[in-house]
Amino acid sequence: MMDIHDFLHGAGLVFIFLGIGTIIVAGIGLFRLPDLYLRASAVGTSAGLGVASIVIGVLMMDFSWLNLAKAVVAMIAQLLTSAVGSMAIARSGYLNNSLPAEITHTDDLLKTRRDQHADSPDQSTT
Template sequence: MLDLTNPAHIVGAVLIFLGLAVLLISAIGLYRLPDLYLRASAVGTSAGLGVALIVIGALLIDFSGPNLVKAIIAVLAQLLTSAVGSMAIARSGYLHDSPPAAITSPDELRETRRDDVEV
């Protein structure tokens, strides 16, 4: 139960709302950004941060030893997998010739990539 006289509960609720705001901004970016690479970067970064803020906020509201262990594992797993997942999506798009937005310049990978070598 949320107790607004407890400072930890107030900070926890604020962190949860900040996490939700980060995820909402990420969703808007997913819709508005022009290409796969910018979308993968925005979603990977913000998903890690947004979920971490929500988990830490929930921990502050219902703090206990077992919840602390679960929160640490969840935050570390989220930060690691969101970064790796977004890079894997971007690499897959690049290897399958997904076109970058016109504002993306220069394409340093294209300049160093040889056509006869599979990347």
């Protein structure tokens, strides 16, 4: 008969493999996606969701109150830093004139640029 520890161990393995799968898919996206912005999105998603899923899985396999506190701190830090980091990478690329893929049709950030504006007559094309 299956007890709670066996169930938690199995569920933990499922979460770990989901996290690994998320990271693998994002790694493939780094090679297949067409521009910096989509790649930064893939890395942010992978780092946030993939690592958080692995931490949840490990917590389920070896639960203790101390491990729960560590897992909560690790997940909050990982989710915050992955989102901020991927946005910083994308913003840096944008400010250094990294061109988006041709499938991108709008540029909503052009209005917020300090060095060039869409409606200014002295806009330089680089």
